Amino acid sequence: MRIGVLASQGAFAEHIALLHQLESEALPVRLAKELDNLDGLIVPGGESTSIGKLMADYNLTSEIKRLAKGGLPIFGTCAGMILMARGSSDSDTRLLKLMDIKVRRNAFGRQKDSFEVELEVPVLGEKLFPGVFIRAPVIEQANNGVEILARLTGGTIVAARQGKLLVSSFHPELTRDSRFHQYFLDIISGSR
Numbered sequence: 001m002r003i004g005v006l007a008s009q010g011a012f013a014e015h016i017a018l019l020h021q022l023e024s025e026a027l028p029v030r031l032a033k034e035l036d037n038l039d040g041l042i043v044p045g046g047e048s049t050s051i052g053k054l055m056a057d058y059n060l061t062s063e064i065k066r067l068a069k070g071g072l073p074i075f076g077t078c079a080g081m082i083l084m085a086r087g088s089s090d091s092d093t094r095l096l097k098l099m100d101i102k103v104r105r106n107a108f109g110r111q112k113d114s115f116e117v118e119l120e121v122p123v124l125g126e127k128l129f130p131g132v133f134i135r136a137p138v139i140e141q142a143n144n145g146v147e148i149l150a151r152l153t154g155g156t157i158v159a160a161r162q163g164k165l166l167v168s169s170f171h172p173e174l175t176r177d178s179r180f181h182q183y184f185l186d187i188i189s190g191s192r
Contacts, residue, residue, distance in 0.1 A: 006043045008058070011173055040072065041074045042184075043079075044173070073187050085098075085139075089103070101141065103139055104138055106135050108138075111135055122149075129175075132175060134171060
């Protein structure tokens with residue numbers, strides 16, 4: 001499988017390293033022509049406003065939207081989740097508007113308020129998943145067709161799927177647990 005990782009800004013190198021551990025071909029994507037012949041795309045964490053601006057500057061936005069409409073599986077983590085949302089309650093970021101979710105940026109506060117927590121993610125099995133939250137967004141609203149994959153204690157939605165689109169508030173690439181990336185690969189292969 002050839003997986004592109006948007007490399008405009010953010011934690012793209014960590015995604016690429018984790019995909020290599022899973023024996024997948026992973027390549028950085030900075031230009032629209034690098035989106036050709038991909039089986040999947042990851043939009044990483046980072047700063048959503050900067051990533052959105054760079055996507056527009058390098059003519060990636062419309063091409064990613066076109067590929068998503070054509071069925072390309074896409075996984076957005078943290079800032080990537082914000083960019084994939086249909087709406088945001090507190091941002092003027094240029095959104096891709098791919099998933100029928102509404103998000104709130106920096107839902108837990110500043111960088112110093114970052115945290116880690118063990119999450120129940122039933123689609124990954126019984127073992128808890130290490131959620132790394134860094135200036136993380138949350139999903140405030142998930143509409144029809146959106147499957148909730150994980151919540152924090154209290155019900156806050158932090159991971160979801162809609163067809164071949166997958167998002168998480170947290171950074172699975174910053175852990176040694178490859179199950180979330182394997183789940184994405186399984187979506188691509190059609191086994192999930």
